[in-house]
Amino acid sequence: MAARRNDLGSPGERTGPPEERVREIGERLLATLGRQKWMDRPSYRLEHTLGLARAACGGAAGRVSNLLYGTWLGHPLHPLLTSLPIGAVATTVALDVAGVLPGHGSGLHDASRFTLGVGIVGSLGSAVTGLNDWQHTQEQSRRVGLVHGALNAAATGLYIASWWDRRRGRHLRGVAGSGLGYGITLVSGYLGAALVYRSGTGVDRSGARLAIGGWTPVLPATALKAGEPQRVEVAGLGLVLFWNGEDVVAVGEHCPHLGAPMSDGWIDRGRIVCPWHGSQFEPVSGQVVRGPATAPLPCYPTRLREGTIEVRGGDPQAAGVTTGVGG
């Protein structure tokens, strides 16, 4: 498997006003976690367990995975689900605070237990989708992601204990448990945000789009072998060409999932397959047929002129251009 880059950044030698100290602490935390190579062994064991769980789904494994990735949605599902427990437990904490004010009583207690229950359900859904996404991360991102998941698991455990305490009438103990859990959730949220905004987990990695409007010759048709994706450069931008029957398809050179070079992939029933994690994309539209990618692969109009493949920018479907070999 080709090497992948995951850079969560490293702390610089910053000095400055006190407000920068907070940022520096966050950066040092990320850098320290990212260096903990001892986490790799339990990480790969966990990944192996996830692989077994996937295999246990049999013929439905692909559909289940697409559901959890958010491929059907065109957007990662995990970030959507994380907002549910964060919002629900924040409401619980607010209701708990309101509950200690004079004149408020058991009605708020019932409401806070209900919102906490919603948060627990959301946390479980978030954990399943997060694990599914995490299994494809590498190196620093994988280590930070493991801590992110462990913190969320601890917080969820506290939420469940808090819900049970509240149900048994131990309200103050329940309030303490959910308050502590929410503090852990906030720290974990910082790590989760770093995974997205620094290492690009879940972000569309397909890169810049071809913007030229005119047809540009890129390759003699005889130089493109059937079943073999080939990289070309157009206006300084890498594209990948392949035959789909009698048509030539042009797509972006990087997989939207984690940026794999699509020229190292292969063609399966006309679809280009990512070499790293097996995402499959429809020819012409670039829509994801199989995850973990959730964003489409950029596709471009092509035509054949005097034995040369020509490409131009724009959406082949929206532009109404016939993709493939023309006269």
Ligand code: FES
């Ligand atoms: S990089 Fe992961 S599916 Fe392509």
